[in-house]
Amino acid sequence: MRGWLWWLGDAHGLGRRLAGVQVPELEVSPMRVSTAFSRLLRLPDVWVRSVVFEPGRVLVTVALRRERLLCPRCGYSTPYRENLQKDASVWRHLDFGVWRVEVHARLRRLRCPEHGVLVEGVPFARDRARFTRDFDDLIAWLATTTDKTATCRLTRIDWATIGRVIERVAAEQLAGEDRLTGLTDASIDEVAWRKGHRYLTLVGDHHRGCVVWGCEGKGQAAADRFFAELDPEIVPAPKPDSREPLEFHEESVEVQAEPLEAPDIEPAAAQERPPVGERAGKLRAVTMDMTGGYAKSVREHAPQAIICIDNFHVVALATKALDEVRREHWNDLRHGGDQAAAKAFKNSRWSLLRNPADLTDTQADTLTRLHAAGGKVPRAWAMKEMVRAIFAPGLSVNAVDILITRLLARLSRSRLKPFVRLGHTIRKHREGILSARRLNLSNARAEAMNNRVKLIVRRAYGFHSAQAALALVHLVCGPIKLTLPHEQTFV
Numbered sequence: 001m002r003g004w005l006w007w008l009g010d011a012h013g014l015g016r017r018l019a020g021v022q023v024p025e026l027e028v029s030p031m032r033v034s035t036a037f038s039r040l041l042r043l044p045d046v047w048v049r050s051v052v053f054e055p056g057r058v059l060v061t062v063a064l065r066r067e068r069l070l071c072p073r074c075g076y077s078t079p080y081r082e083n084l085q086k087d088a089s090v091w092r093h094l095d096f097g098v099w100r101v102e103v104h105a106r107l108r109r110l111r112c113p114e115h116g117v118l119v120e121g122v123p124f125a126r127d128r129a130r131f132t133r134d135f136d137d138l139i140a141w142l143a144t145t146t147d148k149t150a151t152c153r154l155t156r157i158d159w160a161t162i163g164r165v166i167e168r169v170a171a172e173q174l175a176g177e178d179r180l181t182g183l184t185d186a187s188i189d190e191v192a193w194r195k196g197h198r199y200l201t202l203v204g205d206h207h208r209g210c211v212v213w214g215c216e217g218k219g220q221a222a223a224d225r226f227f228a229e230l231d232p233e234i235v236p237a238p239k240p241d242s243r244e245p246l247e248f249h250e251e252s253v254e255v256q257a258e259p260l261e262a263p264d265i266e267p268a269a270a271q272e273r274p275p276v277g278e279r280a281g282k283l284r285a286v287t288m289d290m291t292g293g294y295a296k297s298v299r300e301h302a303p304q305a306i307i308c309i310d311n312f313h314v315v316a317l318a319t320k321a322l323d324e325v326r327r328e329h330w331n332d333l334r335h336g337g338d339q340a341a342a343k344a345f346k347n348s349r350w351s352l353l354r355n356p357a358d359l360t361d362t363q364a365d366t367l368t369r370l371h372a373a374g375g376k377v378p379r380a381w382a383m384k385e386m387v388r389a390i391f392a393p394g395l396s397v398n399a400v401d402i403l404i405t406r407l408l409a410r411l412s413r414s415r416l417k418p419f420v421r422l423g424h425t426i427r428k429h430r431e432g433i434l435s436a437r438r439l440n441l442s443n444a445r446a447e448a449m450n451n452r453v454k455l456i457v458r459r460a461y462g463f464h465s466a467q468a469a470l471a472l473v474h475l476v477c478g479p480i481k482l483t484l485p486h487e488q489t490f491v
């Protein structure tokens, strides 16, 4: 052990001579080691008291330089200490090469008028964290830029713990950040963050191209919570219980034929409308899907906002209708006893559902074969493509309007139930589809953002809570810039 310490002292002197830099003279050993470690660790406001090497890890014991005690939650400071911690607190820090580094410190406890008796806060770690701030930042950066396996393997930390780190970092980044002021064109959409109908609702800003707000749950109740946070003084926060029953039964509403209802609220209900909040009143347009829940909330809280339907939701419904027809045909083949044909047809799924431009040569051949065979599947495919054609770039609003009229006529004559239903849905939301085109809000950029969120949320599968999944979305898709420890100001 002693040899190590001396070697470090020498190495420092040698390095200094080689680099020719002016470094203040170090104190005599064993202080040299503490100073060297102090610099290596780069933890603010601490003295390094001792360094111990154990198999696979380095234990560095530190003491705080400051005399006053700080509450870790509110920053309250006092010179009086209640008592001393029985056991030292431990934080993991950035590795030194292959060595895992642990920082140990025996801290004092203080009495905060608001938070009671608790262990003092330290400048190098976030409240209740078992990792230093630098290590937290490295983990958050890795989790947002690389995949789950690489992050876990490199940091030697399990994914659930990484979820908690992400929550901490996101909470700090979002605190005090006003992301909702100046919002004029918004998007609102849900994304499943875990199997079993667990959703996050996210609000995006079309102009900044980022996610600005999110919560667990979906539908009208989730949108109501957004408006409550947008204008807290006007809109009362909805009760947490009230959102639960709305969570599940909206899934299949999209493609079902619904009776056409006038979007306007009856006069009696209109009188009960809450006043429109200042920030809600500045919303020009909100893009969404066709389930109806978000639209209801927007009509109530921001009646001036134009409701637009995102193109990719319409295309997704058409693809879903095609998939239904495909499955029906596959079942017909199976029950008709032609197992070989059924098997061959099953493999054609992606040839049908993917965009023709993205098909591989084999998939394109399969598609040609299906067309040659005729029947309802190629007809359904042609209708799906007709829906996609409405959203081709460069079309004028009038052209889109004409195309929708033609499409609706074709769908209603199709004699394929899923497509007849799709026709009803599109007819009902025609105005919203045209508005999106008029304002140019549902475009490739909006779709790219949607795909990015889906990809990130898939990485969040396996997190313990919706909050962790949401934090990851905020860190990746929000207006946040994460920095690595070495990119931060050197202290």
Ligand SMILES: [Zn+2]
Pocket (backbone or CB within 6 Å): 071, 072, 073, 074, 075, 076, 112, 113, 114, 115
């Ligand atoms: Zn406090």
